[in-house]
Structure formats: structure tokens, C-alpha cells
Amino acid sequence: MTAPSTTRPPRPAAPGTPPGADGVVLGDGTTARSRAGARWRRVRWLVVVAVVLGIGALAAILPAPTRSSTALAPDNPRGNGAMALAQVLGDQGVRVDYVRTAGAAVEAAEAGRTLLVTSDWFLTDEQMDAVAGTRADLVLLDPYLLLDRVVPGLTTGWSGGQQPGALDASCTDPDAEAAGSISATGAGVTPTGAEPPAGTTLCFPLPGSSPQAYLFSVSEVDDRRVTVVGDAGLITNDRITDAGNAALALRALGRTPDLVWYVPSADDLALDAGTGPGLGDLLPPTARALLLQALVVVLALAVWRARRLGRVVAERLPVVVRPAETTRGRARLYRTSRSYGHAAAALRAGTAARLARRLGVPASAGAPEVVAAVARAGRRDETDVRDLLYGPPPTSDAGLEHLARRLDQLESEVHPT
């Protein structure tokens, strides 16, 4: 298939196939082999580019990024990640489902699963309500506003800033007791009332806090277990091995076989983004297949129409030089500089020349002769004619228009007698 090409008018004789003695041309001097070769030479650069692009696309698609640098993410092997904890959980048979959107988290958080929320800083009110409304067990790391919605009666303060210190369980919760002592810091959880709400166990009291704050709380609310860890840094790769941190985290997160690991992101504002049915889901499968078929038909249509019956023949056209352009340019100069004098002089000279020719005044004649002849032929006053043909130049648009009108009038009135 030869690509349509534009060409200058052809050479008088075709190089490959000189016509025979009788002017007969048979074929174009090519064979299937030579045509294939020519095609290959023509498209090989395109092929190279296409292959390079294809390899690039494959490289972009295939090795999906298995590592990230997101803080507290289960695929982040750095110090601020939590890959170590996630891997140990996975080895213990817990399936970790890593999500970044509230919509996905809420959808995945069914009853009988555990939903880990690493922070609530980026959550909108609606998202917090949705997370609080799930039926899954919750593990909240350093919650702020979310805690109040999940466990009424508990609150947290601003945490962080201090070096982690050793804390003791000092409670009867089995998880806390198993951990024994942890290395953590934070503002901790405080009950809003005098007593913690019913079904709530508070552990790891923070020394020197008033009212007494606790780093860890477990509540049984609405038939689910809500665990709060006041220090999100506890599960990071850096600190998971400190003291009993690993035990506490593993026990808190490994209670159910399915763990939804939700790391909220700042750009996820909607609740149902990506979760609602798309346009494709709303179409019946027949329509989808037919659309695909229509695409194929359009492709065929394009192939049909794109193939030319021979190349476009171009032709060298003569240059276009408009001689009136110099005249127009001069007119524009007159106009921009408002040269009424020059314009009026040209109009007057033209009229005078035509009148003189018409009246048979010789070209060598001076102004007085022309004026006299015109006045005689037009039966006008000589001073009037002199003023019109040789008078002072106009100084305004209106003056020029007036002069032109009077000159035209004079020209139409004067005839040889």
C-alpha cells in the first residue's frame, strides 16, 4: 500500500519504465519483491519507533510499583513505613487489603474484618461518619475527631513531639498484658467524664499527665471492638521492634483473618469516588459489544476512505504580485499622516490634466491657460475655477470630501465647445 504523496508535475519520462517504441507502458518496473523491499525501507523507521514506544509502554505497565514511600503504608520498607508489620501479619495468615480511599475502605470493611485507620487528619466529616458506621472492628492510630464518633466518652489530645518512653500496661486487657511494656509517646486517650465509658479498658497510662491519659484503649461498642493506639509511630519499621510494640500491634491487628489497611490520602475528598457504577456498568452487555463492533466499522470506513486513487498532483502556480499594492501603500501613507495637501494636489492635478486634454490645452501650457480654458468651457468664473484647481489645500476630512465633490462636478460640467 503506497502512502498518498504530493508531488510536483512529473518528469517527462518515468525513470523505471521507459515506454516502448510504440509508447506502451507495461507495469511500473517493480516486482513483488522490490515493492516489499521499498515498503520495508519506507516504514522501517516507523517500525523502530513503534517498537521502542511499545517497549516503553510495557515497561510502564508491567512492574507495578510494589513499594511506596507513603508513611505507615504496608508496602513502605523505609523507617516511616509499616512493611515489617504487614509482612509478619501476612505470614501469620492475615490477609492485608491496602486501600487509600474512604470509599474503598468502607466497602471492604465488612463485619468480621478489622479496619485499620492510620490517621484521621485527611478525612472529611462524611468520610468519618462512613468509617464510624462500618461493622468491622476498628483499630485507630492516633485518632483525633474520629474517636468521638466511634466511642462516645473518649477523646485524645495533640500528640507527638516527645521521645518515646517505656510504658507499662497496668491493666487487665490480654493484649496489653501480653505486650507488657511498650515504647511509645503521645497525648493519649482520656475519658471525657470521670469514668471511662462502659466496656472500655484503658491501658499504658502516660506518666505525668493530668487528667490521666492512656496510650491504648479497647472498647466494646455496638458489638464491635474498637482499639485505639495513641501513637501511630508505634507500628513503623523503626520502632516496631522496640519493647513490646510488635506484640501489641500484632495482637491488635491480627484478631481477624482479614485486615483492611486504610491510609487516608489528602486528595480523596469524595466518599463514593470510583465505587459507584460507571457508564460502562450501566450499559447492557449487548450495547457494549455493539459499540465495539461500531468502532470496528468506523475503522473499516476510515481505511476505505483513506486510500487514494493515486497521489495528489500539485502544480507550480505563477507568483501573485499585485501592482496596485504600491498605490494602496501610498494611499495608506497619505491617510496615516493625514496629508490632505498631497491628496488634494493629486486629485486636482488629475482633474486638471484630464480637463486640459479634453479641451485641447497643450501639455506645456501653464496654470492660467488651463484655468481660462476651463472657465470658458464650463461657463464659470475664472477665480472660482482657479480657486478650485489651484486654491489652498483642505485641512480636514470634510474639506477633502468637499473638494473631491466639486472637482467631480467641474469635470462633469466641462465639455469642449
Place this chain on the structure above:
Amino acid sequence: MAITWRAVALTAVGALPVALWPVPGTVLAWAVLCALLCVVDAVLAASPRAVAIRREVTGAVRLHEPARSRLTLTHTGARRLRALVRDAWQPSAGAAQNRHRVDLPPGESRRLDTALRPSRRGDLHADRVTIRSLGPLGLAARQASIDVPGTQRVLPEFASRRHLPSRLARLREMDGRAAVQVRGQGTEFDSLREYVIGDDVRSIDWRASARRADVVVRTWRPERDRRVLIVLDTSRTSAARTGEEPRLEPSVEAALLLAALAARAGDRVELLAYDRTVRARVAGASGPRLMPAIADALADVEPSLVEADWPGIVAQVQERLSQRALVVLLSALDPAAVENGLLRVVDQLASRHQVVLASVQDPEVERLRTGREDVSALFDAAAAERTGLERAAVAVRLRSHGVEVVDALPEDLAPRLADTYLALKAAGRL
């Protein structure tokens, strides 16, 4: 390879199975089926390269007159050829209906005529002949474009020939009036005849009268066999567009009319197209051979964007003409160009020959001159007036050197130049 509308329709029919089994696999299967059928169809098509093509083109035609390009296709292949054939020409050849359907059994020939209506002078070239050979199913086709050279020569239109009869009548009138009885420059002895009352007594040939019983007078007629050299200036000034066409076109028309007229008047016509080098030359042709020779020489003369070499033109003229002649310069009365070109060398020409400068006016300037709509139109009019005055001034300067100046609108140039020629001839100034 190419596909036809049938292939597209076949693809569209695929909507039926897809509606029955609405899975992407059906779409894919149908597309593959269609592609397969197209390939098979194309393979079964007759080879477009197995067609022997011969091109015949009509001889030279005048501009805007119909011409014809004839292709003779002889099928040398083994399979029946059903094809669409395009006989491509360059656009100005005016090949409007250049596609032909052909159904050709093996071994047979077919003639395809493409009507041409040239809209440009010169040699028009044929482009390739494209054969799209359809397969037996009509789904796909094989296509080949084959160079089959062909050239259509297009001569100048010579639209000004409509002015020829009236000018020839004037010429005959002049010849009849020939009986200019006073001898003068530009006349030659014609015959002796009897004196009739009213004849100028000064033209009585006393010697002849003495030999006979009657009084005999001599008659004179305008000189014949004068030389006319038409010089066509093809330099940059001839490229300027007046109306729809370059200034050269009216000049060519004027040259043709003048040549036809002068040839009938018995003068010897030569033609030269020149800018910096000789673009065309006709010399030594006379009688019926003159006009075809001039038309052929002028057929592919194009304006070139170079400055005219006036000393070169003068040298050419001096070389060609040894005796007094009429030199017609078809150039432009462009003040700047004339100032720097013609005026410097005009004396060399005008001292030995009668020189006529014929120039095409721009109708647009004339239109600008009469514009009165608003103030800007007035400024345009003033500028046009100034242009006209400058041309007139240059014309006056040329006339003072003895050059006749013809400055006319494109359609008037040819008749005006012919009239000037007749006037010069009548005045015996050739």
C-alpha cells in the same frame, strides 16, 4: 491494496452476530473474518501491473479549448480485470472526469478518453495512471500507479483575434486609399494610371505621359515589407497581476494580434521574448507559418522574477535589425522600472527605429481612482491619481525621445496596439 464500500458493509453486517452473542470475542472473530475475506479477494484480483497502457494526446490546442487524453489499456494478465482507472493530470489541465470503470477480459483492449480543458498555457504534463483492480467479491482491490508520460501543449488563447477582421478592413481601406498620390516617406511606387480630374497635378508622370497619348499619373502605396520586431519583456514587471492573470497575458494577446495584422499587411514580423536571456524567438517565418510559429514560441513563456536587462534587449535588437524597423516593446510603464531601465537605453533604439512601448494598466488602480465612498477611498483615489500622473509623466518623457506609448487596460491593449500600428503605417512612419 484498498478496500471498497462492500468491505465496510460486510463489517457492519457483523452487528447481527454480535447482537446474538454479545461478547468481545464475536467482534474480534468477525473482524478477522472480514480481514481474511478482503485479503483473499485482493489476492484473487487481476494484477494491475499486467496492463499495457498507451497514451495518446491531442496536438497543440488553444487555451480554454477542449483537448483529449486517450489511454489504450491492453490486458495481458490471465484473470478478468475489473478496475477503476484514474488518468491523473496536473490541475490546470482541467481533467474533470478522469476516472473510468473498466471490465476487461484477458487479452482485450479498451480505450479510455479523458476530456481536458486546459486553463493554463504551456506544456501540461500527465501524472500517473492509477489502476485499482477489484477482486471477484468486490471487497478489496489491488492498486498500482504507473508513469505513462504525456504532454499536452497549450497555445495562447488569442482571444484578441476577434479584433482582427475590423483591423484588416481598416488595412484594406488604407491600401485602397493607397492611391496616396504624394510621394513621401513610407510609401513606395505602386502603378501608373490615367489622370482623372481631381488628381494632384504634381503626381503627373510627364515622361510616361509623353510616351502615351494620355496624361498619366503615378500612384503610391504604403510601403510593404517593413520589418516589425515585437519584444516581449518577461521580467518581474510582467509577473504583476492585472485582474485575474499576470500582465504577460494581455501582452501575449497584443503580440499575437499585432503579428497577425502586420503579417497580413505584408510586413516581416519577428518576435523576441527576453528578460535577462532569450526566452523565445521567432525569426524568418512568414506567410502561413508565422502565426503557428509565434503561438508555439509563446506557449510556454512565463514571467520570471528577475530584473529586465535593457542593454541586453537593445543589443539583441541591434543584432537582429540592420535597417529601420518598428520595434514594439511589450513591457510595463512602471515609472521606477522605466527610469532605471528603458530610459537609459531608449535613445540607442529610437535613433534608428520607430519604437512603440505598449503597457498594461492595472484596472484596480483605475477602480481606486474613481472611488468616492469615504475619506479613505478619497486617499486611495488621490494615490491612484498620483500613480496615473507619474505614468503620464514617464510617457511624456518617452515621447520626447520619440517613443510611441500605448497604455491601456488589459482587454484594450491588443486593439489599441493594432490601431497604433495602423496609424503609424498610414502616416508612413514605419
